[in-house]
Amino acid sequence: MKQFVDGQGHTVHLGRELGRGGQGAVYEVAQRKDTVAKIYLSAPDRQAVRKLDALARASDPQLLSISAWPQTVLKDSSGHTHGFVMPLVNETEYHELHNLYRLASRRKHFPSADWRFLVHVARNVSRAFAVLHRHGHLMGDVSARNVMVSQQGIVRFIDTDSFQIKVGADTFPCPVGTAEFTPPELQGTRFGALIRTAEHDLFGLALLIFHLLFEGRHPYAGVHDNGSTPSPAEAIAADKFAFSLRHRHGVRPPPFSLTLSALHVDLQDLFERSFSPRHRGRPTAAEWEGTLAELFAQLATCIKNPSHKHDRRLACPWCALLPGNAQSATAKTGIPAAAKRLDVEGELNRIWLGVRSLPVPAAPGPVVLSARPSPLPLPALPALPEPQPVLRASATVWGALFLLMALYVGSQGGGWLTLVVLGGLSWFNFRKNTPAAVQARQAGQLAKFKAQQRATYQALLNQQREEFERQADEVRRELSRATDRQQGNSVLSRYKRALKSLEEGRAAVRAIDQEEQDQLLRVVKQHRQPVLDRHLAQHHLRPGDVPGVGPTLIAMLNKNGVYTAKDITPSVRWIKGVGPKRYQDLVQWRDTLEQFFQFNPALISPQEFDLVRSQLDKKRGTKLKALEAAVAQLKRDLPGWQVEEDAATRQVRALKQQLAQYEATIETIERGVPELN
Numbered sequence: 001m002k003q004f005v006d007g008q009g010h011t012v013h014l015g016r017e018l019g020r021g022g023q024g025a026v027y028e029v030a031q032r033k034d035t036v037a038k039i040y041l042s043a044p045d046r047q048a049v050r051k052l053d054a055l056a057r058a059s060d061p062q063l064l065s066i067s068a069w070p071q072t073v074l075k076d077s078s079g080h081t082h083g084f085v086m087p088l089v090n091e092t093e094y095h096e097l098h099n100l101y102r103l104a105s106r107r108k109h110f111p112s113a114d115w116r117f118l119v120h121v122a123r124n125v126s127r128a129f130a131v132l133h134r135h136g137h138l139m140g141d142v143s144a145r146n147v148m149v150s151q152q153g154i155v156r157f158i159d160t161d162s163f164q165i166k167v168g169a170d171t172f173p174c175p176v177g178t179a180e181f182t183p184p185e186l187q188g189t190r191f192g193a194l195i196r197t198a199e200h201d202l203f204g205l206a207l208l209i210f211h212l213l214f215e216g217r218h219p220y221a222g223v224h225d226n227g228s229t230p231s232p233a234e235a236i237a238a239d240k241f242a243f244s245l246r247h248r249h250g251v252r253p254p255p256f257s258l259t260l261s262a263l264h265v266d267l268q269d270l271f272e273r274s275f276s277p278r279h280r281g282r283p284t285a286a287e288w289e290g291t292l293a294e295l296f297a298q299l300a301t302c303i304k305n306p307s308h309k310h311d312r313r314l315a316c317p318w319c320a321l322l323p324g325n326a327q328s329a330t331a332k333t334g335i336p337a338a339a340k341r342l343d344v345e346g347e348l349n350r351i352w353l354g355v356r357s358l359p360v361p362a363a364p365g366p367v368v369l370s371a372r373p374s375p376l377p378l379p380a381l382p383a384l385p386e387p388q389p390v391l392r393a394s395a396t397v398w399g400a401l402f403l404l405m406a407l408y409v410g411s412q413g414g415g416w417l418t419l420v421v422l423g424g425l426s427w428f429n430f431r432k433n434t435p436a437a438v439q440a441r442q443a444g445q446l447a448k449f450k451a452q453q454r455a456t457y458q459a460l461l462n463q464q465r466e467e468f469e470r471q472a473d474e475v476r477r478e479l480s481r482a483t484d485r486q487q488g489n490s491v492l493s494r495y496k497r498a499l500k501s502l503e504e505g506r507a508a509v510r511a512i513d514q515e516e517q518d519q520l521l522r523v524v525k526q527h528r529q530p531v532l533d534r535h536l537a538q539h540h541l542r543p544g545d546v547p548g549v550g551p552t553l554i555a556m557l558n559k560n561g562v563y564t565a566k567d568i569t570p571s572v573r574w575i576k577g578v579g580p581k582r583y584q585d586l587v588q589w590r591d592t593l594e595q596f597f598q599f600n601p602a603l604i605s606p607q608e609f610d611l612v613r614s615q616l617d618k619k620r621g622t623k624l625k626a627l628e629a630a631v632a633q634l635k636r637d638l639p640g641w642q643v644e645e646d647a648a649t650r651q652v653r654a655l656k657q658q659l660a661q662y663e664a665t666i667e668t669i670e671r672g673v674p675e676l677n
Contacts (some may be wrong), residue, residue, distance in 0.1 A: 002014040002027070004037075004038075004074035004075060004076060004082060004083070004138070005074070005075050005077070006072040006073070006074060006075075006085060007056055007073055008072065008084055010265050011031075011036065012074060012085065012375050013029070014027040014028065014029065014030070014037055014039070015027060015028030015029065015030050015617050016028055017034060019091075019581075020591065021548075021581060023040060023547045024038050024039055024040040024041050024083060024118070025038070025039055025041065025042065026038050027039060029085060031458060033088070034087060034088050035071070035085050035086065035087055035088055036085070036086060036087075036088045037074060037083055037084070037085050037086075038083045038084055038086060038161070039082050039083035040073070040083055041080075042081060043080060043082065044081060044082075044396070047172075049073075049081045050162070050170075050172070051165070051172040052070060052073050052081060052084055052161065053073060053081075054165060054167040054170060054172060054188075055069065055070040055084070055160070055161060055165060056070050056073050056084065058135065058137070058165060058167050059071050059072075060135075060371065062131050062135070063131065063132070063135060064087055065131075066127075066128040066131050066132065066155065066156065066157060067085040067087075067128070067132070067156055067157035067158070067160050068087050068088075068089050068157065068158045068159075068160055069087070069160050070084035070085070070086050070087060070161060070203045071084070071085045071086060071087070071203055072084065075263035075270060084161070086160070087156075087157045089158055092149035093147060093151070093328050094145070094149060094150050094154075094156060094468075095109045095110075095150075096117070096132070096144060096145050096148060096149075096584070097121075097125070097144040097145075097147040097208065097211075097212075097217075098145070098211075099119065099145035100113065100118070100121060100149055100212070101144070101211040101212045101215070101216040102591065103215060103216060104218045105417075107268065109122060110151065111344065114307065114309050115213075115299075115308075115309040115310070115318075116296070116299050116309045117562070118212045118213060118264050119154060119212075119213065119292060119295055119296050119299065120153045120296060121149055121153045121155065121212060122208075122212040122213060122288075122292050123288075123292035123293055123296060123408065124149075124153055124154065124155040124220065125147060125155050125156075125205070125208055125209065125287055126209065126286075126288035126289040126292055127285070127289045128147075128155045128157060128207065128286050129154075129201065129285035129288075130284070130285035130289055132157070132163075132285075133201065133284070133285055134199055135165040136165075137163055137164065137165045137166060137194050138163060138165075138174065138198065138200070138201045139157065139163055139164075139174070139175070139201055139204065140162065140163055140164040140165040140173070140174025140180045140196055140200075140201070141174050141176045141177050141178055141181075141191075141598065142175075142178070142201060142203075142204025142207070142208065143160060143178040143204075144181075144208060144211065144588075145159075145182050145584075145585075145588075146158055146159050147208065149351045159219075162174055162176060163652075164195070165539075171195055173191070173192070173193055173194055173195055173196070174191065174196065175191050175192055175193075176191055176547070177191045179231075179232055179233040180218065180232035180233070180236070180237075180546070180592050181203075181204040181207055181208075182200075182203075182204075182233070182236065183199070183200050183204070183236070183279065184236050184237050184238075184277075184279060184323050185200075185231050185279045186200060187236055187237035188233075188237065189479075198284075199280060199282050201267055202274065202282040202284065202285070203274060203275075203282060203390060204618050205285060206219075206270070206271060206274030206275065206282065206283070206288070207219060207274075208637070209288060209292070210271065212453070213258075213263070213267075214243075214258050215257070216259050216594065217253075217254070217258075217595070217597075218232065218483035218592070218595050219241055219242060219243055219275055220232060220235040220236050220240055220241060220242060220275075221235070221242060221254065221596045221598075222235075222240065222242025222243070222251040222252055222253055222254055223242075223248040223251065223252050223253070223255075223598045224240075224250060224251045224598070225251065225252075226250060229535065229596060229597055230596065231532070231593075231596065232295070232592055232596055235251075235596065239254070239275075239277040241275035242254070243259060243260045243271070244260070244272060244275065245260050245261065245268065246272050247270070247276075247277065252429065254319060254598050255464070255524075255601055256521065258317050258321070258515075259317075260272075262314065262315055262317030262320070263314075264295065264298075264311055266291050266294070267292075267295065270283045270288060270291055276335035276400075281468065288360060295311060297314055298311050298312050299312070300310065300312035302316040302319060303317065304319055304510050305318070305319060305510065305514075306506075309468065311482065313655065315628055316614055319513075321502055321517070326639040337622050340616065341613070342617045342621065344509060344510070344512075344513075344620055344624075344632075346628075347624050348509060348624070350508070351506075351624070351627055351628050351631055353406075353462075354628075354631045354632075354635070355499070355502060355631055355634075356494075358634065358635060358638065359397060360492075360495065361490070361491035361492040361495050361638070361641075361642075362491075362492065363490065363492050364486055364487065364490045364491075364492070364645060364649065367649060367652045367653045367656055369653070369656055369657060369660060370446075372434060372660060372665065373657055373660050373661040373664060373670045374661070375661065375664040375665040375667070376468070376661060376662070376664075376665040378461065378464070378665075378668070378669070379457075379460055379461070379464065380394065381453060381457055382453050382456050382457060382460075384449050384450065384453055385449050386444075386520055395488035404592055410497065425628055443668075446664045448600060461669050462669075464669065465669045468662050468665050468666050468669075469662075469666060471662055472659055472663060472666065475655055475658050475659045476659060478655055479652065479655040479659060482648065485648055485654055486645065486648040486649060486651075486652050488649065489641075489645070490645050490648075491641045491642050494637070494641050495638070496632070498630070498634045498637070501630065502627065502630055502631065502634070505623065505626065505627045505630065506627065508623055509620055509623045509624060509627065512616050512619055512620050512623070515616060516612065516613065516616045518614070519612045519673055520609060521607050523609060523612060524599070524601045524604065525603065525652075527601075527603070527604050528599040528601075531599055531601065532594060532597055533566050535593075535597045536565040536590065536593060536597075537564045537565075537566040538565060539564055539565040539566075539593055540563055540564050541554055541557065541562070541563065541564065541565070541586075541589075542554070545589060546582075546585045546586055546588075546589045547585060548581075548582060548585060549582065549585065549586065552577070553578070553582070555576050556575060556576060556577050557572070557575060557578075560575045561574075561576070565589065565590045565593050568586045568589070568590040572586060577608075
């Protein structure tokens with residue numbers, strides 16, 4: 001395991017190699033997952049070492065938050081500098097900026113990104129440049145390859161050891177540059193020891209922002225009136241800002257692209273100042289950050305196409321690019337105009353007037369009973385038996401027997417005590433059949449009958465309550481279903497469903513504009529591709545065209561049949577000495593040449609475009625007729641829906657009435673059996 005000593009004298013152990021470039025290799029740092037080490041393949045010279053020391057001294061939390069800034073240098077045991085430690089910018093989470101603003105790579109790496117996200121990233125790029133410039137440093141070689149962006153739009157600068165930095169009285173220049181990001185005043189200049197100014201950085205910043213807001217377009221790539229196709233460096237050096245609204249210099253924006261008029265005047269002014277022939281007074285990064293923050297706050301979703309995001313202060317510029325209703329050729333498309341077209345928006349507005357003329361139904365109100373219903377009649381009390389007078393015969397017999405015995409004892413001269421006992425027993429038995437005793441027994445009999453009646457009636461009521469509760473539960477379920485039907489099939493609900501279907505139909509009609517644009521572009525591409533191939537075949541790969549691609553690698557490419565920009569295909573990646581990074585450099589070179597190539601669609605036969613338009617106008621007409629028929633059907637349906645809603649409301653009311661009656665009856669039973677007389 002390799003090990004070095006950092007600026008504080010601590011030993012730093014390196015882990016596995018993560019990647020390798022032309023200058024050095026990047027390694028993991030043991031026990032520090034958020035940092036990596038860059039080790040140069042060749043020992044840096046004295047001036048490079050001084051710059052690395054200065055970079056490490058200049059390191060602070062703000063710079064570390066926006067970039068892979070060197071935190072400390074790494075030296076061997078002899079004190080020789082071999083590299084530095086920097087924050088990790090994980091390539092599985094971050095991608096180079098051009099992968100975002102170029103449409104093809106955006107679909108792969110940022111599939112959910114829309115214009116709102118691009119504005120968000122542009123603002124973050126500006127903020128990062130503002131931090132860098134506040135510290136007195138410059139990127140120098142401004143390039144999309146030096147700016148990484150995550151899926152959340154977080155921006156990080158890389159290759160900071162090549163930046164121009166100022167520490168104290170010392171300024172360490174950036175010795176390299178990228179032609180398509182170099183300002184006009186520096187085109188053709190040898191960078192080497194050149195000390196750049198913030199004005200130079202600000203040109204590159206404006207170009208990065210333009211790329212983001214204009215779908216990867218280069219501001220100097222346009223259609224030249226004289227038919228020329230200058231290189232990026234030539235166009236920039238000649239101040240041919242193709243999108244300028246202030247300066248006319250024989251070049252205009254390419255077909256199917258946004259124009260500067262699609263932006264708010266504040267942003268127009270920033271771009272005009274950035275690419276002005278005056279070469280001074282360019283907007284600062286802070287100005288860009290503030291203006292882009294305002295743009296982001298003003299973003300809205302297009303009412304015609306939800307996938308379009310635009311400045312709410314202006315009409316949707318993306319809709320303006322769609323050719324469906326175009327009556328004449330425009331600089332935006334370059335495609336020859338057709339004869340008078342179907343006025344789709346006019347037809348949609350006419351049809352929608354019919355929709356708006358229909359009154360919006362009211363929501364069904366709650367069904368409230370006007371009065372609580374009376375309980376259901378309860379079953380009658382069971383009949384109460386009449387109590388019968390009961391004489392106790394045994395008491396009469398015993399009373400008579402004791403009386404006879406007393407008389408007999410008395411006739412025989414028995415003792416008075418015996419006579420008293422026998423007489424008392426006779427009286428006691430005869431007393432049981434007195435009217436009062438009989439009446440008392442009748443009252444007890446009646447109380448027993450009433451208790452039996454109460455128990456029988458309570459059992460009957462309990463039985464009835466269980467039945468009422470079962471029926472009430474059944475009514476509740478039916479009421480729930482009826483209420484759902486009433487609400488779900490109310491006039492308002494059906495109207496909303498019909499309206500949604502109409503809106504989907506309207507969107508489908510408008511979507512044909514995009515379909516037409518796609519088909520027209522396919523026609524253009526069929527004719528453009530052979531001409532583009534010839535253009536790319538004229539650009540031979542030479543040393544200096546692509547950073548890091550020198551004579552040795554070019555010889556290897558030539559050996560494998562790669563001579564010109566036309567030969568840069570995916571298979572080039574697997575040629576020895578190329579690899580993923582060099583392949584991306586080659587693809588970017590080819591893409592830039594392709595962007596500066598312009599093809600005039602007016603050279604294509606108008607009949608080819610007319611055939612596409614005719615077919616899609618027929619499709620539009622069919623959908624418009626279906627939409628109009630659906631509006632008429634909605635108008636016919638509304639009265640019938642109202643009748644059905646009224647019937648559903650009556651059913652809900654009847655079920656509520658029935659349920660309330662069951663509940664009132666159950667409540668009556670639960671109060672208990674009424675007093676029985």
